[in-house]
Amino acid sequence: MNRTEREAAVRQIMERAVPRVPPELHADVVRRGSRMLRRRTVVRRLLWLLLCAGVVAFAVWAVTAQPWVEPPSETTPPLTDW
Template sequence: MNRLEREAAARRIMERTPPRVPPDLCADAVRRGNRLLRRRALALRLGWLLLFAATVAFTVWALTARPWVEPPSETTPPLTGW
């Protein structure tokens, strides 16, 4: 297909009448958009809730386990003052 044939084919396509748009297309798009926004907001809330729960769980673990404190010695200290 050379350039002239492509141009002629493009003109034929552009001269056709555009396809009919369904009358309820806008309402369907708005409904779908609202549903997507609600799902995204719910996912965002669940993400923040999960982050908060993980923070609380880590804080409780850190306060009970106290990983910054040196563990007690397993051996007895040397006797001094005898």
């Protein structure tokens, strides 16, 4: 059997058989699909919550530590009596 004969045989099989989905399979798939969507939604919300908590924690740290301010110099003593 060459390639064209195989393709013709497959086409005949596909055209002859009408695909039918068992009713219990459809209900199963709908249930699993809705479960997957709920899980995906919960995971997405948890990740957004984690991201927001990280941003808040970084903002609080930045306000308290003020990393943009230069630390005071400790190499020379302060000049007080001129």
